[in-house]
Amino acid sequence: MPTDDDIFRALADPSRRRLLDRLHVTDGQSLGDLCEGLAMTRQAVAKHLAMLEAANLVVAVRQGREKRHFINRVPINEIAERWIGKFDQPRLSALSALKQHLEGEDND
Amino acid sequence: MPTDDDIFRALADPSRRRLLDRLHVTDGQSLGDLCEGLAMTRQAVAKHLAMLEAANLVVAVRQGREKRHFINRVPINEIAERWIGKFDQPRLSALSALKQHLEGEDND
DNA sequence: ATGACAGGCAACCCATTAGTTGCCTTTAAG
């Protein structure tokens, strides 16, 4: 079972987010597919995918000599619920609230 | 203006998430406050806070010789909307969908 | 069976980063 940390750290890298994007566009791609057009070796991509798998953001299935990769939305949802939910308890656009708070410090 | 990457990478570290948690419980804490009970030097905490500030996840205000830190929910919201929203277009609990997809590969 | 294709494994390199120590600046209090 991946921890919160696995997920956050997997999402921290732009290359990995890009891979997730590509899978979002076309799900079930092989390693070779995912390498196309990237300025990276196959091995680098494989490592990234391994981390995404470890974080359970991607589920991979070996199919013959290929390996299909599928995006898994569940961990992102959990993060969203545990984190965004928590920080949004007061109200969703806390922007103005914070600004008012800070500006209020002055003329108090 | 912080980039997506700033935010993701700021969130990637457990210590920084912990700091955000503490600010979520008690907003407006000083550096000294935030150091209490942590197995880290003040300088380490200061660095983390600097990164959170750079990502705009925390807004700090100098008040006399103290520096108050306030959590800012806006970037998290943006991430949530841009990312979770994107990946949840189909439906919020894509869990079963994915499972069915994978299991479908077998008995096909 | 043999060759080509898709991927896995392991060692290594360089850059980043989390953390430290040591010292300097600013502000409040006696």
Add this chain to the structure above:
DNA sequence: CTTAAAGGCAACTAATGGGTTGCCTGTCAT
């Protein structure tokens, strides 16, 4: 004015991480 408290700055260290190269394994086609 002096001193202690709250931070800031800078240099350094150790570990992590993204990426590479080189080679091995397994699978499909001929």
